[in-house]
Amino acid sequence: MALQSPVAPRCSGAQQPHIGRMTAQFDLFAAPPPLPAGLTYADAILDPAEERALLVRLADVPVTPFKFQGWLGKRETASYGWRYDFADASFGPTEPIPDFLLPLRARAAAFAGLAEEDLVQAMVTRYDPGAGIGWHRDRPVFEHVIGISLANPATLRLRRRTADGFERAHLPLPPRSIYRLSGAVRHAWEHSIAAMDVPRWSITFRTLSDKGLKELARRSGGPDRPAG
Numbered sequence: 001m002a003l004q005s006p007v008a009p010r011c012s013g014a015q016q017p018h019i020g021r022m023t024a025q026f027d028l029f030a031a032p033p034p035l036p037a038g039l040t041y042a043d044a045i046l047d048p049a050e051e052r053a054l055l056v057r058l059a060d061v062p063v064t065p066f067k068f069q070g071w072l073g074k075r076e077t078a079s080y081g082w083r084y085d086f087a088d089a090s091f092g093p094t095e096p097i098p099d100f101l102l103p104l105r106a107r108a109a110a111f112a113g114l115a116e117e118d119l120v121q122a123m124v125t126r127y128d129p130g131a132g133i134g135w136h137r138d139r140p141v142f143e144h145v146i147g148i149s150l151a152n153p154a155t156l157r158l159r160r161r162t163a164d165g166f167e168r169a170h171l172p173l174p175p176r177s178i179y180r181l182s183g184a185v186r187h188a189w190e191h192s193i194a195a196m197d198v199p200r201w202s203i204t205f206r207t208l209s210d211k212g213l214k215e216l217a218r219r220s221g222g223p224d225r226p227a228g
């Protein structure tokens, strides 16, 4: 595919893209509230032709329905590099990240200021109409989470528990945009994506956390053990 070299993202968390936060009082002229700490965003990490080429490749990825405690989710996923299996909480190496995703991983790393090779996990997720992802934090074996959206817009919803309920935020995710979750937004906030009536794909890249690295050292080639 045409995707070759890293590009500079058009904006970062410091520049405050469209972000909404529920407030008791709605003020049209108020400056947008800050992004939750640790959330950065850029649009146009890919151009439309690159997106189209990537979607052609993704159509051949053998995604399978997400499984959780015997329940089959509507979204379908494929994991590369490392996989975390929610069905039995096992965590371990899996087939390498395919070559066609490596240029995108390079861009994701450049966007996040991380080393490309530290993005050891890639997950391809297909959301068919009616599929979303419920409130969660990503598994603690992973640290940084970088997500690229393809095909149709979605909204990343964010919430954090407070003394009297939840503080909420949301980030629109247009196709070809990229976001990163680290620090507070990754550890103290939960995120979710509401089901939509149009399909969407995402590609997420993750680094291992200290916990993940320890698990990796402990395993030292042995059989998978529960982690998470």
Ligand SMILES: O=C(O)CCC(=O)C(=O)O
Residues within 6 Å of the ligand: 123, 125, 133, 138, 147, 148, 191, 193, 201, 202, 204
């Ligand atoms: O599709 C996305 O952008 C988010 C996916 C997600 O939150 C996850 O796989 O943990």
Ligand SMILES: [Fe+2]
Residues within 6 Å of the ligand: 136, 137, 138, 191
């Ligand atoms: Fe997540």
